[in-house]
Amino acid sequence: MLTVATWNINSIRMRMPRLVHWLKDIAPSVVCLQETKVVDEDFPGRPLEEIGYQCLVRGQKTYNGVAILTRLPATDVIRSLSVDTPDEESRFLAATVAGVRIVNIYAPNGQDVGTPKYQYKLEWYHRLRGFLDRQDPGSELLLCGDFNVAPEDRDVWDPEKWRGSILFSEPEKSAFRTVVDWGFKDALRIHHPEGGLYTWWDYRAGAFHRGWGLRIDHILVSLPLARRCVAVEICREERKGEKPSDHAPVIASFQ
DNA sequence: ATGGTAGACAATCTA
Numbered sequence: 025m026l027t028v029a030t031w032n033i034n035s036i037r038m039r040m041p042r043l044v045h046w047l048k049d050i051a052p053s054v055v056c057l058q059e060t061k062v063v064d065e066d067f068p069g070r071p072l073e074e075i076g077y078q079c080l081v082r083g084q085k086t087y088n089g090v091a092i093l094t095r096l097p098a099t100d101v102i103r104s105l106s107v108d109t110p111d112e113e114s115r116f117l118a119a120t121v122a123g124v125r126i127v128n129i130y131a132p133n134g135q136d137v138g139t140p141k142y143q144y145k146l147e148w149y150h151r152l153r154g155f156l157d158r159q160d161p162g163s164e165l166l167l168c169g170d171f172n173v174a175p176e177d178r179d180v181w182d183p184e185k186w187r188g189s190i191l192f193s194e195p196e197k198s199a200f201r202t203v204v205d206w207g208f209k210d211a212l213r214i215h216h217p218e219g220g221l222y223t224w225w226d227y228r229a230g231a232f233h234r235g236w237g238l239r240i241d242h243i244l245v246s247l248p249l250a251r252r253c254v255a256v257e258i259c260r261e262e263r264k265g266e267k268p269s270d271h272a273p274v275i276a277s278f279q
Numbered sequence: 280a281t282g283g284t285a286g287a288c289a290a291t292c293t294a
Contacts, residue, residue: 034294035286059294061287086287087294133294141293172294226294228283270285270294 025053025254026122030168030241031262031273032058032130032224036091039269040068046262047075052275053095054121056128058170060089067091084114090128090169096121105151115148124249124278125159129169137193145172149199153206161207161246168243170224170271173200175210178219179239191240208244211276212256223258224271232263243276252278 029052033039036057047055055077060067062083069079076095082103083089092098098119105116118127129152134145159165173196177183186192204210212221222237231237245253255277263272 038286059286086292135293226283227285231283267285 026124026278027052027275028054028056028124028126028166028168028243028278029273029275030056030058030128030170030243032170032241032269032271034059034061034269034271036060036062036068036089038267040071042262042267042269044071044075046259046273047072047077047093050259050275051076051095054126055093055273056117056126056168057091057093058089058128058130060091061086062089080117080119082114082117088114088130090114090117090130092117092119092126092128094119094121100125105148105155123164125163125165127155127165127167127169129167129171131170131172133172134190134196136190137188142190146195146199149196149203153202156203156206159206162248163246164249164252165246166243166249166276167203167208167245168241168274168276170240171200171242172240173197174238174240175200175204175242179222181220181222181236181238186238191238204244207246209247209250209253211243211245211250211253212239212258212274214250214253215256221258222272223274225263227270241271241274243274245276249278254279 077093080092132145135141223241225232
């Protein structure tokens with residue numbers, strides 16, 4: 025059984041105790057992290073190595089940052105979405121584990137509809153589709169991370185309130201669909217068609233306890249890999265208790 | 280336009 029998780033941890037240094045505890049408990053084969061917020065030299069790899077994880081990192085100071093933790097050997101690591109020059113922001117990391125091409129992304133948030141950051145987000149999604157167009161849809165490929173897009177009404181606690189807003193505007197949903205249309209299945213939806221399944225709740229206004237969530241963290245799988253997908257779960261418990269991230273992990277299992 | 284909290288890092292910026 026291969027298990028792959030994605031988790032926006034919002035600072036790995038703040039989240040280390042919780043991350044280590046969760047890894048010991050769940051022991052996924054591979055974990056894709058986003059918003060590590062640390063330069064590679066300062067990544068706290070030692071405690072993770074001690075519990076069996078090799079750490080592949082692509083960080084930066086203060087913002088963004090992604091990492092892949094893996095219990096199994098990894099090959100063909102790439103750290104940029106761009107083919108020519110390295111990305112200016114650390115939002116992309118890919119590696120092959122157990123024959124599966126694993127792509128970890130932290131999509132731009134976009135701040136507000138119509139802002140320069142929003143435009144950057146849409147362009148970034150276009151570049152992501154460009155990367156996918158250089159991959160084989162007949163291969164086993166998994167694309168996961170914080171997409172910063174809720175794809176459908178059932179992924180939003182109050183779709184009417186959110187319609188047209190950042191994370192749920194039509195151009196963002198369209199950009200997300202363009203990525204899915206490369207040849208993906210949304211792994212969670214293979215097993216869970218129901219609404220009310222969220223992965224992110226704002227820290228403010230007690231959003232988690234009020235059920236004000238969105239599903240913006242996704243695991244997308246190519247069709248050959250979708251056939252092996254036996255379970256997908258959101259670890260809601262990780263949004264509770266002392267010092268949680270504002271995101272919960274999502275974990276997919278493959279036979 | 281605002282509000283509300285968390286994190287990085289030291290006055291705001293990002294989410």
